[in-house]
Amino acid sequence: MPEAVQIRRFVPDDAGAVIALWQACGLTRPWNDPQRDIARKLAQQAEGFLVAVQDARIVGSVMAGYDGHRGWVNYLAADPALRHQGLGRQLMAAAEAYVASLGAPKMNLQLREDNTGAALFYERLGYRRDAVLSYGKRLVLDGAAPPPAPLAQTLVLASRNQKKLAELQALLAPRGYALRLVSEFSDEDVEETGESFIENALLKARHAARVSGLPALADDSGLEVAALGGAPGVRSARYAAERASDAANNEKLLHALAGLPEAQRSARFVSVLVLLRHAQDPVPLIAQGFWPGRILEAAQGANGFGYDPLFYVPELARSAAELPAELKNRVSHRARAMHSLLRQLPA
Numbered sequence: 001m002p003e004a005v006q007i008r009r010f011v012p013d014d015a016g017a018v019i020a021l022w023q024a025c026g027l028t029r030p031w032n033d034p035q036r037d038i039a040r041k042l043a044q045q046a047e048g049f050l051v052a053v054q055d056a057r058i059v060g061s062v063m064a065g066y067d068g069h070r071g072w073v074n075y076l077a078a079d080p081a082l083r084h085q086g087l088g089r090q091l092m093a094a095a096e097a098y099v100a101s102l103g104a105p106k107m108n109l110q111l112r113e114d115n116t117g118a119a120l121f122y123e124r125l126g127y128r129r130d131a132v133l134s135y136g137k138r139l140v141l142d143g144a145a146p147p148p149a150p151l152a153q154t155l156v157l158a159s160r161n162q163k164k165l166a167e168l169q170a171l172l173a174p175r176g177y178a179l180r181l182v183s184e185f186s187d188e189d190v191e192e193t194g195e196s197f198i199e200n201a202l203l204k205a206r207h208a209a210r211v212s213g214l215p216a217l218a219d220d221s222g223l224e225v226a227a228l229g230g231a232p233g234v235r236s237a238r239y240a241a242e243r244a245s246d247a248a249n250n251e252k253l254l255h256a257l258a259g260l261p262e263a264q265r266s267a268r269f270v271s272v273l274v275l276l277r278h279a280q281d282p283v284p285l286i287a288q289g290f291w292p293g294r295i296l297e298a299a300q301g302a303n304g305f306g307y308d309p310l311f312y313v314p315e316l317a318r319s320a321a322e323l324p325a326e327l328k329n330r331v332s333h334r335a336r337a338m339h340s341l342l343r344q345l346p347a
C-alpha cells in the first residue's frame with residue numbers, strides 16, 4: 001500500500017524529477033525554459049514552491065506567490081498515474097494557505113482556453129471565470145537564441161579574484177562573451193579608495209580598459225552585516241587586514257558577532273558591476289545585485305569563496321558554500337547584478 005502523500009517545500013535536488021513531471025503533464029512550452037522558471041521562483045518567495053512526495057517520489061508540484069494585490073498559482077502538476085485521488089486539490093489547498101498567510105485576498109490563475117479539463121477541476125474548487133482578458137508581454141525571450149552581442153566579444157575582467165572570474169564567465173558565456181583577466185596586461189594593483197562599491201568598480205574598470213584597450217567589466221562586491229552598521233561592506237576583502245585571507249576575515253566576522261542571536265545576524269551580499277566600452281566611456285553601464293541572508297555561528301560547506309561558508313540562505317536552507325556552483329550562480333548577488341546588466345545591453 002503506498003504511503004500518504006506529503007507536501008513539502010521544493011529543494012534544488014528535486015529539479016530533475018519536477019521537470020520530468022511537468023513534461024509528463026504537458027506543462028512545458030518551448031518559450032518557457034523550466035530550469036529558468038525554477039531559478040526565478042527560487043529567487044522570489046521560494047517557500048511558495050511546493051512538491052508532493054509519495055514513497056520518496058515527486059508526484060506533484062505547485063508554485064504560488066503574492067504580488068501585493070493577488071495571489072497567483074502556476075505549474076500545478078499531479079502525476080497522471082494518480083489522477084482522481086485528490087492530489088491536485090491537496091496541492092491547491094497548500095498553495096491557497098501559503099498565499100493567504102501572506103495576506104493575499106484572492107487567488108488568480110490563468111488557463112489556456114482549450115484546457116476544459118482543468119477548468120472543471122478549478123470550478124469544483126470554487127474558482128469562477130472572471131470577466132477579464134489576460135494580456136502579457138514577454139520581457140525575456142527564454143527560448144530564443146541569444147541576441148548578438150553589441151560589444152566586442154572579448155572583455156577584460158578588472159579583477160584578480162579567480163573565483164569571480166569563474167562565476168562571471170559562466171554567466172556571460174551563454175551571451176557569447178569571453179573574459180580575459182587584467183593580469184594578462186598589467187601587474188599594477190588598483191587601490192580601492194572609493195567609499196562605495198560603484199566608485200571602486202569604476203576605478204578597477206577604468207584601469208583595466210586603459211591597460212588592455214578592451215571593453216572592461218569590473219565587479220566590486222562585499223558583505224553588509226546589519227548589526228555592524230553595514231561593515232565590512234566595501235572593505236570586505238580587507239576586513240581583517242590588507243590582503244587578509246578568507247579564513248582571517250571569517251574569523252573576525254564571527255568574533256564581531258559572537259553571542260548575537262539569530263534574529264540579529266541578518267546580512268546581505270552586494271555586487272556592483274560596471275561595464276565600460278572604452279577607458280574614457282562617459283556612460284558606463286552599472287548594475288547592482290543584492291542577496292539577503294544571515295551570518296551563521298560556524299562555517300558550513302566548502303564551495304564558493306570569501307564569506308560563503310558563513311552566509312546562510314534561508315530560501316535554500318543552506319550556506320552559500322553548500323550550494324553547487326551552478327545554483328549559487330543562479331541566485332547570488334552577482335547573478336542578479338549580471339542579469340540586470342545584460343538587460344541594459346542593446347539587443
Ligand SMILES: O=c1[nH]c(=O)c2ncn([C@@H]3O[C@H](COP(=O)(O)OP(=O)(O)OP(=O)(O)O)[C@@H](O)[C@H]3O)c2[nH]1
Nearest residue numbers: 159160161219220221222223236237305306307308
Ligand atoms: O563569500 C563570498 N561570496 C561571494 O560571492 C562574494 N562576493 C564578494 N565577497 C566578499 O567581498 C570581497 C570583494 O571585494 P572586491 O570586490 O574588492 O574583490 P576582490 O578584492 O576579491 O577582487 P578584485 O575584483 O577587487 O580584484 C571578496 O573578497 C569577499 O570577501 C564574497 N564573499
Ligand SMILES: [Mg+2]
Nearest residue numbers: 160192220237
Ligand atoms: Mg578588491
